[in-house]
Amino acid sequence: MLSESRIQDLNQPLLEEHQLQFNFLTDLLARRQVDAGQVVQQLIDFQVAIPSWALGTGGTRFGRFPLGGEPRNLEEKINDVGLLHQLNGSSNSISLHIPWDIPQDIAGLQQQLSEQKLVIDSVNSNTFQDQKDQHYSYKFGSLSNTEAGARQQAIQHNIDCIRHGQALNAKTLTVWLADGSNFPGQQHLRRAYLRTQESLAAIYEAMPSDWNMLIEYKPYEPNFYSTVIPDWGTSYSLCQSLGKNANVLVDLGHHLPNTNIEQIVGRLQQFGRLGGFHFNGSMYGDDDLTTGSTKPFQLFLIFNELVDAARDQTVTNPTVAYMIDASHNVKDPLEDLLQSVENILSAYAKALLVDRTALYEAQEKNDVVRAEEIMRDAFLLDVRPLVAEAYRRAGGALRPVAAYRAAGIREQLIQQRGKLSLSTGL
Amino acid sequence: MLSESRIQDLNQPLLEEHQLQFNFLTDLLARRQVDAGQVVQQLIDFQVAIPSWALGTGGTRFGRFPLGGEPRNLEEKINDVGLLHQLNGSSNSISLHIPWDIPQDIAGLQQQLSEQKLVIDSVNSNTFQDQKDQHYSYKFGSLSNTEAGARQQAIQHNIDCIRHGQALNAKTLTVWLADGSNFPGQQHLRRAYLRTQESLAAIYEAMPSDWNMLIEYKPYEPNFYSTVIPDWGTSYSLCQSLGKNANVLVDLGHHLPNTNIEQIVGRLQQFGRLGGFHFNGSMYGDDDLTTGSTKPFQLFLIFNELVDAARDQTVTNPTVAYMIDASHNVKDPLEDLLQSVENILSAYAKALLVDRTALYEAQEKNDVVRAEEIMRDAFLLDVRPLVAEAYRRAGGALRPVAAYRAAGIREQLIQQRGKLSLSTGL
Amino acid sequence: MLSESRIQDLNQPLLEEHQLQFNFLTDLLARRQVDAGQVVQQLIDFQVAIPSWALGTGGTRFGRFPLGGEPRNLEEKINDVGLLHQLNGSSNSISLHIPWDIPQDIAGLQQQLSEQKLVIDSVNSNTFQDQKDQHYSYKFGSLSNTEAGARQQAIQHNIDCIRHGQALNAKTLTVWLADGSNFPGQQHLRRAYLRTQESLAAIYEAMPSDWNMLIEYKPYEPNFYSTVIPDWGTSYSLCQSLGKNANVLVDLGHHLPNTNIEQIVGRLQQFGRLGGFHFNGSMYGDDDLTTGSTKPFQLFLIFNELVDAARDQTVTNPTVAYMIDASHNVKDPLEDLLQSVENILSAYAKALLVDRTALYEAQEKNDVVRAEEIMRDAFLLDVRPLVAEAYRRAGGALRPVAAYRAAGIREQLIQQRGKLSLSTGL
């Protein structure tokens, strides 16, 4: 949809200003013994997966306002992610949502992925909705259901997900469980946990040894009294019981008010159990806004924990899977995803710039003001020139959202797919 | 669907135990100089409106699991409310939701209402979803929209609602505005307020002088950065600017964590601006659970404010409209509504039993323990015999949910309306 | 201070009404195949420890308003608890707070305890304040301090606490750690955890094998960015690393807004790691109000988990230590403690009355309404006659607060100890 040269053309008028700012920042960092080029390289290497369900307009229980041109099948979804990756060079993978993204033409899909320089990142099972031909309902739970048949059906669905993922070389199964209860007494809390544990063990058992299972937690919604896996502690206990290939997935919106999420991230890394991230933004609950849009400082602090652990030899955490999981109710989904990736890269860049030697020294001496100033010094720097340079070096656009608009992509998508096209999946 | 004699038959086996308990409680209260009969009469007089949208299975953005037999039109909705009213004698009114409940056969509806001893309580406008033939979209707001045309369309819809309500002798328009923004900067906060105020004034202007406008507030959802009317203070300021027939509606789920809702109720009564209630239950947000199911003590404290103000000559609050506004995701909606009414009546009964003379005396003397014990003494009493007696005297069932089940009503509804019938409205 | 006969005299005028209500409830329960006498016996057997620091008037950082007659030393504290135990027969133990309650005259104390039928329940270390002669400050933490000397001092203090407890036959050390940070960057989150773990291991090592260590968690206050042990998951991970005699202590006020505490209680029992409770009441944070005063339904749901687990053979949780941990800012501390115990016993009684066989059946069938009604049926019963009967059979007062007032105890305490006596400890 976009040729490389078209992107270069769009960059052209911005280049001079960019170069000016990037050079100035490079010099400024050099005076602090920081190599801007190295930071840019780390940004280039950083990749975030795009979930297939985030390519269409999202909504709430109160309504949905689609904008048109949404991808109608897996091939179109891959195209959209490929487009994002062209623009920012940082979205090289896609998370599937089964049953909507069951791959049919495997060879064709593999060729398409290869052409667009994409990989399949993970497969997400869905046992929180009933599909048309489904025998047992998930109204009262899936892996924790009191009926053995319903549990078995949900287990099988997860195993099917693995199979679909294998066809496209994915290596990760992400499990989010909506199971829980709305009223005190509805569910026997301990038994629901035990049934879930047993179901997860059956899936884990069936999982190839080079696969990973990521277990999400969420305190509420769609259940409003209890959920079976409400907090990191519960996820962690389940992972401990399953084995080393089961790890915790942190979704930024899945926490109670005022939770210190960066500390949870730190704890899980310390325990070697941080498996992945779902990035989004939250002010009140699982708001699923653009990540970094409401609490940019928090996003920086989370990346600070990630960078800090990555540099610590004593931390033996597995590779962390980074995914976006947002809902785009009032923005063009593709613009929202470009913004999300930019916010993530900015936070990462700032975390890379923290002067850790000085920080550790200040921490050891309990020099609170100094330690804080070191952190803020990194946060307050305007790192946009570094991020733009990373885009540019990867062949992308200096300003992805502006390029997307200038290239008239949404208009083309609407023309191709129609004003009323609806993306499948949540 | 239920004959009076059928209800009597269902009561028969429970009567002896009921009489035993009611008599014991009557004597116990008499020893405290409280007339149980008077309390029962106040319970009989108390009526709660049932919203038309609560008669079908609710859901969340993650899914919906209907149970069948849902009412397919206004006539069937009225039938369902009539059934509830037969069972508990406390649900004599129904709140309409436009555009789903636009009355067609006015004369027929009036006759049906009269036969089932029901009235239309209020009309609820809906400008948070787009209807098929709608010219302007509400994606970016309705009464606060930046486009004059969209605002005018929303104003006209509200005026139409009044017209539909007049046809069935309603006197109340309830306005809940989903308008707001998801991101900082999206909406100019002051201008959005001013546009809303202007739109509300146009509706108020068009409203007959014997009508009331109820203005709801809600801090978030479906918008997750700001809403135009987030809190009681904003509702109150709008009502002040509109006139005396505009008053604040308190929905129990529309508050930030840890809000002292009973105090807001007290304040609004003091200012003469408490217009109505939407009862539901909440643990995390606008969970829309059965009212009283999660925080029964809070419901009691709210009724305590209502009863206290009702007995205070200096309080000149208008008549308060009581409505249920819950979503029934995992329960049979009609059972949920019967439970809701029972919880409301229980809370009311307990509030009626507070020894106010002793309480005021303890409050004046700052005898904290004594004041608290007086409140708890009322709360801890088991008032179910009083509520059951109120049902019985009104011709209803001693145990409405049990009677509903014993009479096999859901099975009949499914047979009549089908397993896949879907209730219209949210 | 109170003779047994004085208590009997105070009970006399209330006996007839009590008997009437108790008999009625006994009959009512008998018709449901429940033996009221057995429930009463279980209430008699239930004992809650009183913390030494709760016997004086509490306060906030904004001020403190003492009421006089506060205990000035350990002997007077024991006397106050003995008095409570006389009144309600349910407070047979006392939690010490070191350094304020260091026992001096061991033989004398043991005799006093024996005469008042009391035991020492647990010893609470304090490393969140600096004592006068202390070498290292805890301003920047104790067990997690960056300075080895400060950590060693805090470790030694805990070991000293064990020694003091041994002198009086206590078997439990309770550790609440205020350690944490106020600003991002102040503390290296992983290193702070590791230092804490190491310090706790040193204490655990020094602990006699028949002792238990209880580890509290708390998300914030007195530190407002992070605490080293913010949540049950962190406490749990520490207990796992220490050994089977280290278990988690749940303080009801130490949770983020909207936390489902009863589920945490259930989880910890399932993992065999629930060590103890600190009962208090909370509406906004660690408010330290009378337990059960703000959320009586929650307290019932917590006891429901405790009773349910106690009856489940597959649950192998250690004996749970029940303690009150409240602050009495506007009430007479002794009255507050009597109320607290009563609220606890009421919640326990209701939990004992849940029809578990019917509940499990409803849960298995996902009959949500039925399951909820079974729970509510127990909660709504007025169990005060059972609690009063338990008091009576244990030789206590039918209405402990009223008896305390009628006996003029506070006035006597003020006369003995002075209007300005200040209780030591927090």
Add this chain to the structure above:
Amino acid sequence: MLSESRIQDLNQPLLEEHQLQFNFLTDLLARRQVDAGQVVQQLIDFQVAIPSWALGTGGTRFGRFPLGGEPRNLEEKINDVGLLHQLNGSSNSISLHIPWDIPQDIAGLQQQLSEQKLVIDSVNSNTFQDQKDQHYSYKFGSLSNTEAGARQQAIQHNIDCIRHGQALNAKTLTVWLADGSNFPGQQHLRRAYLRTQESLAAIYEAMPSDWNMLIEYKPYEPNFYSTVIPDWGTSYSLCQSLGKNANVLVDLGHHLPNTNIEQIVGRLQQFGRLGGFHFNGSMYGDDDLTTGSTKPFQLFLIFNELVDAARDQTVTNPTVAYMIDASHNVKDPLEDLLQSVENILSAYAKALLVDRTALYEAQEKNDVVRAEEIMRDAFLLDVRPLVAEAYRRAGGALRPVAAYRAAGIREQLIQQRGKLSLSTGL
């Protein structure tokens, strides 16, 4: 304590780097048609008041760890503020706390203030603690107390505060009321409001016509069930009843979780009722941390509302009083205050840089992404060179905290005032 030339000396080695960065930013802004010099001038003109109680080490109910050298009387407090003002040129005023800061030597104080280029900003009454010689206790409230004598005493105290303020040319009385209740039933909510309203009216009556009364709100602490003035709506209603010289004070820490504070600020300006600010930082409650330390984006959004309203001719809000109200538990109070002012100036600078013309256009067109990007563009700019330049031009230090440390001020203060000096006031 610091000579002007000493500050210049400290600036010397930093000047070249500063100039480089400032010039670059000036050019960058010029390319966007923004005059950096004008922004710097607006920063110079912006002044924040320092509260006398923030000059000593703060604490929590769990303890306090003073660092020494704290000011022992009003003269020393003025000296400390003068020192801050020398360093940053932005703290030209001081808020008094009565009874601790009752001025004695009026002429001497006036001369001292004049020499240090300071003014007295406002007077803060204190009716939440009992002073030694006080007749009535505030244990159960002050302006809302049930006892007329206690109310009269609190009214008189406020009138005294005005008198003390007049002696030093202050024009503002700030009222924060701790009044409220800890338990349901303790306080009659409506009557408590009415008593408070009456008491405030008496103070308002006694206030000179060129004075302003600022009324704070706070949802909880030190009372944990209700407070008499819990939210902006209540403050606002009181101000409406008092008159145009009574306005609402917003303290950033006095809100329930997840409150959109910037919207409240916008509303109050719209109603012409925003009287002042208490700046601090909050993650969980009234944490009283350095303002901007936890939620820098929120602080920017608040200033965005302030700047937006200031440029809107239709907004007729009175002059807003800016004050810091933080507690410095683990930092040197003076360093904390320097940081606070810097964070405030940074947020203000960013708000000044928002391209409002473009923003309004994007808002009108509901171009959500564009509107957000305009806001973020301002927020992400590194404005520290502008703030440093404002310091420099006002004769202050380029880096106030570093200068404060380099000049060894705390060491001097400890030498002068002693290691154990304790600041008076909270």
